Amino acid sequence: MLNLSLAVVLLLLVGPIVANFDGKPAYVQAALVMVTAPVVLVALLCLSSAIRPGSLGRALRRSRRRKS
Numbered sequence: 001m002l003n004l005s006l007a008v009v010l011l012l013l014v015g016p017i018v019a020n021f022d023g024k025p026a027y028v029q030a031a032l033v034m035v036t037a038p039v040v041l042v043a044l045l046c047l048s049s050a051i052r053p054g055s056l057g058r059a060l061r062r063s064r065r066r067k068s
Contacts, residue, residue: 001050003046003047003049004047006043007044007047007050010046011043014043017032017036018036
């Protein structure tokens with residue numbers, strides 16, 4: 001439940017930025033993309049974890065085994 005709530009809050013924070021994206025200069029758009037991309041990534045990871053609890057931990061363990 002916490003992951004779902006966190007994802008919703010993060011997406012609500014990014015929503016106004018995305019809605020008012022047009023009409024901004026290119027350097028502002030680039031800065032906004034650089035700021036919002038990690039936030040959206042974290043929100044997607046939270047949603048993934050909320051949908052399938054433990055799936056991110058299993059994926060991390062699998063990737064560690066492959067590297068070793």
